[in-house]
Amino acid sequence: MAAGYYIGANLGIILRLPPATPSVMWAPNAILTATLLLAPPRRWPIYLLAAFPAHLAAELGLGWPPLLVLALFATNCSEALIAAVILRRLSDAPARFDTLRRVVIFIVGAVFAAPFLSSFLDAGVVTSFLGESYGGVWRARFFSNVLTELTVVPALAIVITATPAWLHSAPLRRQVEAALLGVLLVLVGVLSFGTSSYGVIPGIPRSPLALLMPFLLWAAVRFGPGGASLSTLVTTLVAIWTVTHGATAPPTREEVLVLQLFLCVIFIPLMCLAALIEERRAAEGALGERLRFEELLSRLSGAFVHLPSHEMDCAFEEWLRRLGEALGLDRVLLLRISGSRQMATVAHSWTAPGASVPPVLAEVAPSGQMGWRWLLRDDVLLFARGSDGSASAGLADGPLQMARSEIVMPLVAGGRVLGGLVFHAIARSPAARASIIPGLQLVAEVFAGALARKETEDALRASEAMKTAILGSLSTGVAVLDRDGVIITVNEGWSRLARDGATWDPGVTVGSNYLGACRRAVRRGVAHAGEAVAGIEAVLQRARTAFAFDYAAGTPPAERWCTMTVVPLDRPDGGAVVSHTDVTERKRVEMEAQRSRQELAHFSRVSTMGELTASLAHELSQPLSGILTNAQAAQRFLAQRSPDLHEVRNILADIVDDDKRAGDVIQRLRDLLCKRELARRPLDLNTLIRDVAKLLASDAVIRNVGFVLDLHPEPVVVNADSVQLQQVILNLLLNAMDAMADSADGDRTIVLRTERTEIDAVHVAVQDAGPGLAPNAEEQIFEPFYTTKPAGMGMGLSIARSIVHAHGGLIWATNNPARGATFHLALPSSDGRRT
Missing domain, CATH: 3.30.450.40 (GAF domain)
Known part of the structure; x- marks a missing residue:
């Protein structure tokens, strides 16, 4: 720091315009300010004392009185202290210039306030000792220090704190770009300011802004506050040096003042622009990091759900x-x-690759425990x-x-x-x-x-494997293998399953190598044989404590299902126990359970249609009445001596439309009431919800209930069985209407919403204005036989949940903040698009 102070002082002395005492650009004050911003306050006296010898060495040789030199050092220190105190109190990061707030605080506190206040004392000292004009000294020092603080402090702070890391991490192409930009700035600065041909304003060349601005903007946009601060420093040094030493005639004080103002007017917006750009980059980076982490969390939350x-x-x-x-x-x-x-x-x-870390949790807690x-x-x-x-x-x-x-x-x-x-x-x-x-x-x-x-x-x-080993002699084929995979002994069930082909080789008996038989099955292309080889080897080598999987033996319709289990043999020589269990009956029971669930779902649909008899009759009576009325009108027209055939055609068209309306109602009823196998296909949930709403339209009118469809503007496609999803939506709407039976007529509104989520899922919400759910009943309402209706069975929501889960989705309920409840339905999207 002392060396920098000394160099800056000598540079400032060189840039003086005798006989004036203030320099065109006085760097020591800015160097002190940057040092205090980077150092903790308790070390400030050390750095101020370290600068004192450098100050004496630089200024005593000018022939000034020693008291003047000491007083000028005090004014220099006062400026640095004022700037450092203001920035420490107002800025959250005094040595950083990457947000607009920090840059504005720096400009107000360090660039303007500190030079403004300290220049009064400095001007008084110079006037007292050297007799110069107080106003002239104050003005020259103020604008000189404003420009110096603006250009030197950010450049020094950023170079000290960020340059080593940037040089280490920035690619070579970016470093070459920075070097090229610096060279171009110097060249353009020399060409712009190194001329005696001035424009309308004295002290300013004809078009320096047009030449410099592209390069200054390049530095601010591409390299942020660091590039902006270094480019302003380079431009300032080149401009002042060429104007004060490169011109044929020395510039006047007015020309120097105009140049200082010109540079300040350019650099202050440039620093603000660089801070805004960097702030936006930081915000975008933080947002991207947060979104990536949230996406990671969303994927993690479902990573282990269905994982064995x-x-x-x-x-x-x-x-x-x-x-x-x-x-x-x-x-x-x-x-x-x-x-x-x-x-x-x-x-x-x-x-992480190349990471060097200490032993895990080797610290000792205060209690003495690890x-x-x-x-x-x-x-x-x-x-x-x-x-x-x-x-x-x-x-x-x-x-x-x-x-x-x-x-x-x-x-x-x-x-x-x-x-x-x-x-x-x-x-x-x-x-x-x-x-x-x-x-x-x-x-x-x-x-x-x-x-x-x-x-x-x-x-x-493990428990199932042990039970299989104990009861294997009854219905399960069990073989004991040695450490090499050779069969030591088998039970009768094993021999029977071997003859039936369940062990992949009918000739596998005592003394045969079961691993070898499995490997031969792999070469023959037998399904799951490779998985069996890997599992048995892992158990024999004690790499796994157990291994089991299900496989199919035989061909349909005589297909059988078996479970293979491998557990270690508890003896010093090692080995394993392999068992094959016929689980065909279990598979058959699972299929029967699936059929039973479908039967129950069909019964629920039939029961629901029974509840809607009156509304469906009303829904059908309207088009049928229209057909009858139009047919009678057509007969009367045709009975006339000169019938109006155009009107008869219109009547027949109305009859066709009414017939289609009635046919649509009947078709929807057929779809809901027919018994058929599940058929999943891509379907638009918006269309399905509209169909269900039409089906319930008459019942809603009878109950004085209104539907509000807040559907996604684009098709919301899921891969599902249309009848089963219609049953779910129908059940939710009927429950919502039942819940609002005691509500006032003006409050009976059901809102249906559809939307896409950020995790490739479709969200459906059915919101009512009823009394809401009982406390802590959000999960209980989906249990079988739980109902709040006097004549309800309590199976509707249970069936709905089983249908949703079978489609890989979720269903849940929440109370609304004001009144009523909302039932939510989430299903995987089949088109993969996100909003």
């Missing part, structure tokens, strides 16, 4: 990698706490590290302010701590770090639920 437990380990590894890469972490760990809660192990981990035991407190923990590797621990909402840290999220399910997620080296500010903790908590909830389900499924799978 034996595939979760790979999924855990994959999602730890995705989280680590998305958050820019060094390492992500999944810890598991043993059932006895006596130890914790790293179950899964991901480490750090992992803090997980048992069920609190979000923060292990913050200093640059020397020292660590301190506390709650995430505590006072720790270090930038790099480890956040530990406990995994809690069913009131039990299953483990924790460790996110290592989150290099963020405390505010930014706190903002991502809610998202990390959602991540922890998903992982906790997946771990709990995996534990449950693994336990169930």
